[in-house]
Amino acid sequence: MAIEAQQIETLIRAAFPDATVIVSDLAGDGAHFAAEVIDESFRGMNRVQQQRAVYSALRGMMDGSAADLHALALTTKAPD
Template identity: 35%
Template sequence: MVIAISKLGEVIRQSFPDTDIKVNDLAGDDDHYYLKIAPKRFFGKTKIEQHKMVYKALEGQFIHTLQLETSA
């Protein structure tokens, strides 16, 4: 089962309440997303570490394609 854009935003906001996020449905199918996030806790982390933190927050959610942009 795919995750709706509203649920994706909710999951990310719960895990990273200290930041604004940008979520776009790239194909209009609740299956291809763009996510931009830059919480303070990413400071000093590599891109790989940042992405792992996001994927851990999304654990158990099915997303076919996630274009992820992170920064500190």
């Protein structure tokens, strides 16, 4: 089932309300996305910790072979 970038953004914003979030559909198929998440809560975390926090916010959308979200190219960082 295809999803929309807005659905992904809504879930990320729920977990990181003050973040800058940009989500784009890479292939136009509703399954391959890129997201950039910039949030102060990432300060002091390594990249793996940051990305795990974002994946957790997606509430299992990428889990298993029948996942709604097939691929997410994720960029995370604390603000400059």
